[in-house]
Amino acid sequence: MTLPSLLRKAWSNLFKRPATVQYPFKQRLVPPPTYRGRHVLVRERCVGCELCVKVCPAFAITMTVIEGRSLPVIDLGKCIFCYRCEDACPRGAIGRGKDFELASWRREDLVVR
Amino acid sequence: MTTVNVIVGPVHPALHEPERFVFKVDGEVVVDVEPRIGYVHRGIEKALTERTFTQGLYLIERICGICNVAHTLTAVQAIEDAFGVEPPKRAKYLRTVVHELNRIHSHLLLLGVTCELIGFDTLFMLIWRDREAVMDVIEMVTGNRVTSAYNIIGGVRRNIRDHEVSEIKKVLGTIAERVKEYKKVFAEDPTIRARLAGAGRLSRAKALALGAVGPTARGSGVKVDVRAEEPYAAFDEVPFNVVVYEEEDSWARLMVRVDETLESIRIVEECLNKMPSGPVKVPIPEVAPRSSEGFSVIEAPRGELIHHVYTREGDDKPLRYRVRTPTYANIPSACEMLKGGYIADIPVALVSLDPCFSCTDRVALVDVGTGKRVSIDLRTLARRYKK
Numbered sequence: 001m002t003l004p005s006l007l008r009k010a011w012s013n014l015f016k017r018p019a020t021v022q023y024p025f026k027q028r029l030v031p032p033p034t035y036r037g038r039h040v041l042v043r044e045r046c047v048g049c050e051l052c053v054k055v056c057p058a059f060a061i062t063m064t065v066i067e068g069r070s071l072p073v074i075d076l077g078k079c080i081f082c083y084r085c086e087d088a089c090p091r092g093a094i095g096r097g098k099d100f101e102l103a104s105w106r107r108e109d110l111v112v113r
Numbered sequence: 114m115t116t117v118n119v120i121v122g123p124v125h126p127a128l129h130e131p132e133r134f135v136f137k138v139d140g141e142v143v144v145d146v147e148p149r150i151g152y153v154h155r156g157i158e159k160a161l162t163e164r165t166f167t168q169g170l171y172l173i174e175r176i177c178g179i180c181n182v183a184h185t186l187t188a189v190q191a192i193e194d195a196f197g198v199e200p201p202k203r204a205k206y207l208r209t210v211v212h213e214l215n216r217i218h219s220h221l222l223l224l225g226v227t228c229e230l231i232g233f234d235t236l237f238m239l240i241w242r243d244r245e246a247v248m249d250v251i252e253m254v255t256g257n258r259v260t261s262a263y264n265i266i267g268g269v270r271r272n273i274r275d276h277e278v279s280e281i282k283k284v285l286g287t288i289a290e291r292v293k294e295y296k297k298v299f300a301e302d303p304t305i306r307a308r309l310a311g312a313g314r315l316s317r318a319k320a321l322a323l324g325a326v327g328p329t330a331r332g333s334g335v336k337v338d339v340r341a342e343e344p345y346a347a348f349d350e351v352p353f354n355v356v357v358y359e360e361e362d363s364w365a366r367l368m369v370r371v372d373e374t375l376e377s378i379r380i381v382e383e384c385l386n387k388m389p390s391g392p393v394k395v396p397i398p399e400v401a402p403r404s405s406e407g408f409s410v411i412e413a414p415r416g417e418l419i420h421h422v423y424t425r426e427g428d429d430k431p432l433r434y435r436v437r438t439p440t441y442a443n444i445p446s447a448c449e450m451l452k453g454g455y456i457a458d459i460p461v462a463l464v465s466l467d468p469c470f471s472c473t474d475r476v477a478l479v480d481v482g483t484g485k486r487v488s489i490d491l492r493t494l495a496r497r498y499k500k
Binding site: 013031056058083 | 168256297
């Protein structure tokens with residue numbers, strides 16, 4: 001019977017740095033710039049065309065009257081982070097965000113407005 | 114001969130997904146298998162007819178999380194077929210790149226799962242460490258680790274940039290080296306050989322007769338690969354080898370995946386080198402331009418995947434959508450490979466199939482009194498229970 005060839009590798013790995021990271025207490029993770037995280041809404045640019053509402057596959061966007069204007073509100077509890085809304089927006093009012101740490105105790109925190 | 118029924122599932126520690134199997138055993142030997150698929154049926158085909166084509170894509174992506182790119186790729190090809198749209202050449206190459214990256218991470222996942230199942234935890238950890246690098250590359254290119262949302266009707270959503278190309282090449286170079294090492298381990302390690310060789314035997318004749326697809330068929334010496342037979346995306350311009358093993362057992366099916374991973378890495382590198390310039394998407398109509406049907410078949414990581422769509426002119430939703438997933442086609446072969454084996458070989462044989470049960474599940478009604486199974490369409494079902 002031959003000696004398992006993985007034995008040497010397993011032994012040498014004992015003295016190497018672990019592949020896992022000490023998230024979140026010692027090391028934070030930074031997603032790449034192309035990442036799809038929590039949206040950034042720019043209210044000044046929105047024209048209230050409702051294209052994002054129509055295109056959303058998860059029915060997560062609703063139009064709500066805020067300060068007298070009809071503006072999109074994204075429910076992150078329903079959102080699947082496909083960023084169709086970003087593609088659809090003609091004025092660039094829905095922007096990319098890199099925030100992925102979205103856990104919360106309250107549903108109201110999961111609303112982007 | 115008296116047999117004992119051993120019921121495995123729907124929820125069972127040896128299964129990674131809920132599915133029910135009844136094994137009729139005589140002592141330690143499995144005599145007969147009765148699968149009952151349908152436990153996690155999700156009604157996606159029906160739900161797709163109530164969504165627009167673009168919205169449906171994100172539901173299609175969730176048919177299977179692991180091979181999500183394969184599902185969206187088949188879907189967009191089927192819908193493009195129905196619409197009569199041709200995607201640009203660069204989009205086809207980008208689709209191939211992401212599709213093959215998806216295959217690499219899917220195969221590495223299965224190799225790791227198998228190692229864990231047979232108790233070889235060191236190799237499991239090492240393989241999954243490398244899989245993570247591929248996931249990071251996918252995240253960089255598409256924007257998400259798992260549900261990539263990359264393919265759209267008429268092209269792809271994002272272009273690839275030069276620094277991403279060099280990053281992919283760098284990562285795949287390291288992975289290729291490591292997979293070659295693992296290949297040596299899988300081929301030579303006495304523990305792995307002793308556990309996997311001979312377990313879950315599926316003869317070539319049976320694989321052909323039962324219509325096995327994907328690595329299951331190729332592990333039994335059947336040379337079938339949609340990429341070679343009916344090239345889609347950029348596969349008609351990228352040469353590659355179809356991996357076939359003749360050993361007909363679980364070990365052969367795993368070795369097919371190890372070799373295919375290396376082959377996929379070569380395909381990605383070739384695609385990146387030959388990448389044509391040009392646009393990545395063409396505009397497509399919102400509603401179906403004609404009443405037609407679209408059909409697409411591709412080689413998903415688990416085998417042949419078929420999407421079939423019917424469209425009606427002026428309608429933005431599909432009239433009927435049909436998905437045939439690879440595991441569904443492999444269920445008869447799975448039953449065959451379990452017969453005659455030991456109970457202890459069941460997990461190994463099942464995992465060598467790379468089963469994806471939630472893709473597979475269909476609705477069937479069973480008359481408890483007579484034990485008769487009937488398939489029924491949703492409309493009749495709704496009528497019957499509406500009262």
